[in-house]
Amino acid sequence: MTEQAADSYDFQAIQDRWLPVWEELKPFEVPNAGSDKPKKYVLDMFPYPSGDLHMGHAEAFCFGDVLARYWRGRGYDVLHPIGWDSFGLPAENAAIKRGVDPREWTYANIAQQKASFRIYAPSFDWSRVLHTSDPEYYKWNQWLFLKMYEKGLAYRKASWVNWDPVDQTVLANEQVLADGTSERSGAVVVKKKLTQWYFRITDYADRLLDDLDALEGHWPAKVLNMQRNWIGRSTGAEVEFEIEGREAKVPVFTTRPDTLYGATFMVVAPDSDLAAELAVSASPEARMQFQEYLTETQRQSEIDRQNADRPKTGVFLDHFAINPVNGERIPVWASDYVLADYGHGAIMAVPAHDQRDLDFAREFELPVRVVVDVRDETGESLPDPLESGVATAGDGVLVNSGPLDGLRKAEAIARAIEVLEERGTGRAAKTYRLRDWLISRQRYWGTPIPILHGAEEGNAGEMRAVGASELPVRLPASEGLDLKPKGSSPLGAATEWASVTDAAGTAWTRDPDTMDTFVDSSWYYLRFLSSQDDTQAFDPTAVNAWGPIDQYAGGVEHAILHLLYSRFITKVLHDLGYLDFEEPFSALLNQGMVLQDGAKMSKSKGNLVEFASELGEHGADALRVTLAFAGPPEDDIDWADVSVQGSAKFLARAWRVAGDVASEAGVDFAGGDATLRKHTHQLLADAPGLIEHYKFNVVVARLMDQVNVTRKAIDAGAGAADPAVRESAEAIAVILSLFAPYTAEDMWAKLGHRPTVALEEWPAADPALLVEDEVTMVVQVNGKVRDRLTLPASVTEAEAEAAARASEAVQRAIGDREIANVIVRVPKIVSIALR
RNA sequence: CCCCCCAUAGCCCAACCGGCAGAGGCAGCCGACUUAAAAUCGGCACAGUCUGGGUUCGAAUCCCAGUGGGGGGACCA
Numbered sequence: 001m002t003e004q005a006a007d008s009y010d011f012q013a014i015q016d017r018w019l020p021v022w023e024e025l026k027p028f029e030v031p032n033a034g035s036d037k038p039k040k041y042v043l044d045m046f047p048y049p050s051g052d053l054h055m056g057h058a059e060a061f062c063f064g065d066v067l068a069r070y071w072r073g074r075g076y077d078v079l080h081p082i083g084w085d086s087f088g089l090p091a092e093n094a095a096i097k098r099g100v101d102p103r104e105w106t107y108a109n110i111a112q113q114k115a116s117f118r119i120y121a122p123s124f125d126w127s128r129v130l131h132t133s134d135p136e137y138y139k140w141n142q143w144l145f146l147k148m149y150e151k152g153l154a155y156r157k158a159s160w161v162n163w164d165p166v167d168q169t170v171l172a173n174e175q176v177l178a179d180g181t182s183e184r185s186g187a188v189v190v191k192k193k194l195t196q197w198y199f200r201i202t203d204y205a206d207r208l209l210d211d212l213d214a215l216e217g218h219w220p221a222k223v224l225n226m227q228r229n230w231i232g233r234s235t236g237a238e239v240e241f242e243i244e245g246r247e248a249k250v251p252v253f254t255t256r257p258d259t260l261y262g263a264t265f266m267v268v269a270p271d272s273d274l275a276a277e278l279a280v281s282a283s284p285e286a287r288m289q290f291q292e293y294l295t296e297t298q299r300q301s302e303i304d305r306q307n308a309d310r311p312k313t314g315v316f317l318d319h320f321a322i323n324p325v326n327g328e329r330i331p332v333w334a335s336d337y338v339l340a341d342y343g344h345g346a347i348m349a350v351p352a353h354d355q356r357d358l359d360f361a362r363e364f365e366l367p368v369r370v371v372v373d374v375r376d377e378t379g380e381s382l383p384d385p386l387e388s389g390v391a392t393a394g395d396g397v398l399v400n401s402g403p404l405d406g407l408r409k410a411e412a413i414a415r416a417i418e419v420l421e422e423r424g425t426g427r428a429a430k431t432y433r434l435r436d437w438l439i440s441r442q443r444y445w446g447t448p449i450p451i452l453h454g455a456e457e458g459n460a461g462e463m464r465a466v467g468a469s470e471l472p473v474r475l476p477a478s479e480g481l482d483l484k485p486k487g488s489s490p491l492g493a494a495t496e497w498a499s500v501t502d503a504a505g506t507a508w509t510r511d512p513d514t515m516d517t518f519v520d521s522s523w524y525y526l527r528f529l530s531s532q533d534d535t536q537a538f539d540p541t542a543v544n545a546w547g548p549i550d551q552y553a554g555g556v557e558h559a560i561l562h563l564l565y566s567r568f569i570t571k572v573l574h575d576l577g578y579l580d581f582e583e584p585f586s587a588l589l590n591q592g593m594v595l596q597d598g599a600k601m602s603k604s605k606g607n608l609v610e611f612a613s614e615l616g617e618h619g620a621d622a623l624r625v626t627l628a629f630a631g632p633p634e635d636d637i638d639w640a641d642v643s644v645q646g647s648a649k650f651l652a653r654a655w656r657v658a659g660d661v662a663s664e665a666g667v668d669f670a671g672g673d674a675t676l677r678k679h680t681h682q683l684l685a686d687a688p689g690l691i692e693h694y695k696f697n698v699v700v701a702r703l704m705d706q707v708n709v710t711r712k713a714i715d716a717g718a719g720a721a722d723p724a725v726r727e728s729a730e731a732i733a734v735i736l737s738l739f740a741p742y743t744a745e746d747m748w749a750k751l752g753h754r755p756t757v758a759l760e761e762w763p764a765a766d767p768a769l770l771v772e773d774e775v776t777m778v779v780q781v782n783g784k785v786r787d788r789l790t791l792p793a794s795v796t797e798a799e800a801e802a803a804a805r806a807s808e809a810v811q812r813a814i815g816d817r818e819i820a821n822v823i824v825r826v827p828k829i830v831s832i833a834l835r
Numbered sequence: 836c837c838c839c840c841c842a843u844a845g846c847c848c849a850a851c852c853g854g855c856a857g858a859g860g861c862a863g864c865c866g867a868c869u870u871a872a873a874a875u876c877g878g879c880a881c882a883g884u885c886u887g888g889g890u891u892c893g894a895a896u897c898c899c900a901g902u903g904g905g906g907g908g909a910c911c912a
Contacts, residue, residue: 008874222906225839229908236912254912267912312910337910347912356910433911556906629860631848636905641847643861650860652875689851698849701859708859715876778855783893785855823892829854833892 009652011619014746015119018755021745027756028123032529032542034077041546042068043525044122045554045562046083049109050090053116053611055594055601056555059637062627062739063591063696064553065122069738070691071550072123073762079546080123081528083130084110087138088517089167089184092445096483102445103478106133116612120620121741123758130531132520137527138447139472140537141520144569146450146465147576153200154439156463160271160341161438163192168486169442170196175561191298197449197513198436201568205432208567209233211583219588220634223559230560232433237417239348239426241266242322243332245281250274250321253343253431256350257420258412261401262371263348265331266321267314267360269338270294272345275317278332282318289315290334297336312337312360323348324425325416326402335360343431355391362389372396372409437565439516444483444490446514448473452500455507464508473510489513521562522569525549525584544580552585556634559590589694592636594627601639609639621740622648628739629700651743654707654736658729658747662720665752672724676713678769679706680728685765687735700739706732726751727763734760775827779804781813782834789830797824804830 044064047057068080086106095102110131117124130137148154162171166187175183182189201208209231212224236255243250252266268275270293279290293315314335321332337356338347351361351368361368368386374396375381382392398404403419404412420426440449450473454462466473476497481490492498492512500508526538529546533539548570563585570584593600596607614623625647630637669677683706690699710728714720730751737744737757748757772793777800779787787809791800801824804810810832820835 220840222840226907229838232908232911234911252912256912310910335910337912339911342911349912354912356912359910431911433908559907629848635841635848638847641861643847646860649874656875695849697847697860698858701849704859711876776855780854780893788855821892823854825854829893831854831892 009648009655009743011621011648011651011742014621014742015619018742018745019119019121021755022121025756026126027759028078028080029125029127030077030079032539032545034545037075037077039079039546040068040071040076040550041079041525041548042071042551043081043528043549043553045552045558046085046521046524047113048085048088048090049106049113050094051109052112053120055609055611055614055639057113058120058611058614058623059591059594059627059633060554061117061120061122062624063589063633063694064551065624066628066691066696066738067551067553067589068123069741069758070688072759073734073738074688075761078123079528080125081128081130081531082117082122082124082126083128083524083528083531084113084132085517085521085524086110086131086133087446087514087520089169089441089443089445092443092483093167095445095478101478102483103133106445107131116615119615120624123741128528128531130524130527132447132517132524133445135472135474136532136534137524138520139534140527141447141515142450142466142471142473143468143537144519144523145447145515146468148199148572149451149465151572151576153203153572154197155200156195156197158193158195160191161194161196162189163194164189167443170194170438170440196438197440197511197515198438199519199568201437201565202432202434204568204571205231205233205434206430207571207582208434208564211567215583215586215588218586220556220590223556223563223588223590226559227564230434230564233430234432235428235430236413237420237426238344238429239420240324241348242324243278244320244322244329246278246319249425250346251344252346252348253429254348254350256353256413257416257426258398258401258404258407258409259350259353259371260323260325260348260416261398261404262350262352262369263323263328263330264351264361264367264369265333265349266346267333267335267338267349267357268317268346269340270297270334270336272340274346275334278317278319279334286316286318290317293334300336312356312363314360314364316364324423325419331366333360333364341435342433351391352385353391353393355393358385358389358391362386369400371399371401371404372412373399437516437568439519440513441516442489442512443514444475444478444481446517447520448475448491449511449513449515451511452508453511455499455509459506459508475514518561518565519569522565523573525566526573526579538578540578543578547579548581548583549585551587551589553589553591556590556592563588589633591633595636595638597640598638614644618644618648619742621651621743625651625700625739628696631697633694633696650704650707651740653711654703654732654740655743655747655750657707657710657714657725658733658750660714660720661726661729661751663723663726665726667723667726669723669727672727673713673718673722674724674769676709676718676722676724676728679709680724680731681765681769683735684731684763685770688762691738696739699735703732703736703739731763733757734762772827777804777827778829779807779810780829780831781810782832784813786810786813791827793827795826797826800824800826800830804832 044061068078072078091106092102095105145154162176164171164182164185164187166185171182176189177183212227234255237257238251238253240249240251279287314333317332317334319332320329323330349357351357352370353372373381374392374394385391395409398407398412404415407415417428450466452464454460476494481494483490489512498510526543529542530539566584571582573579574582596609599605599607601608622644626642626644630642683702687699713725718724733744733747744757745755774790775793777789777791778785787807789803801822818835819832821833823831
């Protein structure tokens with residue numbers, strides 16, 4: 001080491017010094033059995049291997065790592081694994097574009113990301129690494145599918161599905177954005193009727209919704225809100241309407257069974273089976289009109305359909321329904337404002353009290369009957385909706401409603417349900433916005449669905465699950481397969497792979513579809529406990545010992561999809577008896593985005609900050625400190641607002657403090673400078689709470705403050721040999737190791753200790769050093785600060801008040817006015833109110 | 836249209852249960868060191884908390900209304 005290197009901070013030299021040492025020590029490998037320490041499972045959402053790591057990864061993995069390192073410092077065994085979410089469309093599309101094997105492309109990217117992670121140095125347990133595209137992993141994906149299939153939770157149905165015309169595959173509802181475009185390709189999604197595999201997530205809708213309550217305070221409020229909206233439970237009643245000339249009754253869902261007497265017509269979705277059936281028995285003109293209308297609505301894009309301002313359209317279906325409560329005969333219409341896949345695809349229309357129904361009634365001159373007397377604040381009845389064009393949806397007293405008359409809305413809803421149940425024509429019911437999870441994809445780079453379809457006359461239409469002993473169903477080589485999107489799965493063309501003859505000589509064809517990659521990521525956290533185990537998906541004993549995940553960290557872009565699916569699969573595995581917990585993620589941290597000049601970074605905008613170049617230029621520590629210090633982790637970071645050089649400057653200052661310490665390691669701190677010791681112990685006392693509340697930026701600020709104070713003590717106070725200086729430097733190294741592991745390790749070595757500071761337990765704050773012997777109390781007169789009193793910490797309320805009254809400045813402020821009230825809050829304030 | 840979150844120095848952000856608006860940083864200015872610059876060190880200055888009401892002895896903090904920004908849902912019966 002040259003003289004120069006010894007006293008100037010060189011991040012490259014420090015990285016080069018410690019990386020090999022850590023790789024030798026493997027300090028973050030934790031056996032499943034752990035030790036006798038308590039356990040924490042800290043997980044970052046695993047990355048997708050599209051190219052190298054980017055700044056978003058840098059941020060996410062920084063925060064996860066701070067928490068993992070924190071809990072280690074607090075005396076826990078911490079499991080902090082890493083893997084790759086390596087199946088999926090982007091890899092496949094990129095592979096098509098470059099004419100390479102998706103497998104090669106994917107694993108090359110993984111290798112690159114691993115190399116970047118090595119330098120960035122999150123405290124991963126590398127012995128547990130997994131890739132979802134390994135047969136050793138997706139075998140268990142198939143196992144999971146078969147478990148779901150056995151339980152009736154995986155099923156096939158023909159339905160209108162979201163079709164991405166660019167990627168040429170179906171999409172889950174969750175993958176279609178609000179504007180009707182695909183979240184992946186950006187193409188306008190169209191509807192296609194196809195037979196597809198689904199997971200029955202709607203069976204779990206109530207639990208998925210209700211169990212969110214227990215996560216309150218541990219998950220971001222925003223994510224809870226989004227999940228609740230997504231599940232979208234409505235409570236009300238199912239009412240059965242008879243349709244003249246039809247055997248079976250038609251159920252409709254309503255949140256307002258109290259308004260049944262106001263139902264003056266029925267509307268069915270044009271693309272529903274019921275509409276088609278009713279049209280068959282309608283008059284020829286009505287049938288023709290309906291056909292035209294149906295064609296018209298199906299031409300509409302999702303975007304047009306979602307435009308709420310457009311006028312109501314519809315056709316009369318030439319049928320009448322009977323209102324079960326009053327026997328009234330009401331016309332049945334078809335209109336696209338009723339959705340086929342929500343509720344029962346049919347509604348009872350109450351135009352007086354529902355705006356959509358009113359708009360429709362006014363358009364087609366259907367009757368409007370007020371059954372709830374809704375009043376405004378002055379007690380005046382609101383105007384008749386037919387005239388005003390405004391439906392009255394609020395609370396009020398029921399009228400024109402037979403037995404419900406005189407009841408208020410809530411009572412009337414309850415009573416209406418009772419009436420329906422007594423008569424057997426309805427019941428209380430709930431319905432959800434959430435739909436079953438469509439999991440089949442017509443693409444190559446995913447987990448093959450382990451199902452065989454009958455391929456000869458004798459077994460045509462039959463389905464058979466692949467036996468557990470035959471798993472995994474491996475993906476065939478991509479060589480010779482046309483991976484280009486063409487609307488059917490590339491695997492179907494792999495005839496040799498797809499054709500199967502069983503022991504009895506019967507011919508079968510493999511299901512050609514692959515699973516949505518969200519299946520892969522819905523349970524990966526369980527696999528980390530036994531990523532090499534080829535006898536089971538996961539080890540229930542180990543999983544129950546470590547799980548659920550104590551701290552999950554990742555992007556808010558997964559607020560619905562990934563988190564909802566993981567919660568669902570966790571509940572299923574709980575119900576199957578594998579898990580003793582029902583929620584996978586006890587606490588969740590969502591980091592914000594890294595922006596540049598207020599905009600999302602992208603190559604096309606030319607505002608990309610490259611992770612690799614930042615890492616090379618400033619080093620891992622400066623980058624991590626910058627990200628942690630930029631602000632609250634859940635806020636977006638604008639790279640234009642931060643200074644990586646500033647972080648580097650701070651690290652150099654901290655590092656020099658350690659180098660200046662002149663006392664020996666192991667020296668007794670007790671005799672050290674009291675002021676500095678107090679400062680150090682205040683930091684030690686505050687840091688845990690700050691970290692646990694994700695206030696990383698505040699902890700970094702406190703470390704800067706501690707470095708500044710220590711610098712002053714060395715240069716102008718106690719001096720470099722004072723034990724308090726060593727105590728402070730050691731505390732800085734230990735806490736700084738969460739953010740800047742290399743620098744902290746080097747400081748630790750300079751302070752005469754052996755690696756690694758990452759496994760060092762935090763020194764305890766000494767309560768005796770935290771008590772102040774003097775306090776400053778503020779005296780306010782009529783809310784204005786008039787004096788500051790320095791008083792002993794043991795001061796009583798009466799003494800403080802006396803001192804305040806004795807103050808000259810206070811007396812001047814009071815003058816000759818009378819004191820109305822004196823409030824004393826030791827040790828903060830004396831507040832004097834004048835009359 | 837409905838729901839949720841946010842607003843503090845030029846900028847990024849702190850401020851516990853309502854109790855002195857400032858912990859830290861960036862940018863700025865002055866000075867020390869230097870032949871000079873960089874780095875480093877020392878110092879300085881900067882807001883009364885988006886607006887308007889209310890509660891309180893006391894409000895950045897609680898309540899109401901609004902403005903601006905962000906997010907979610909939305910023809911969901």
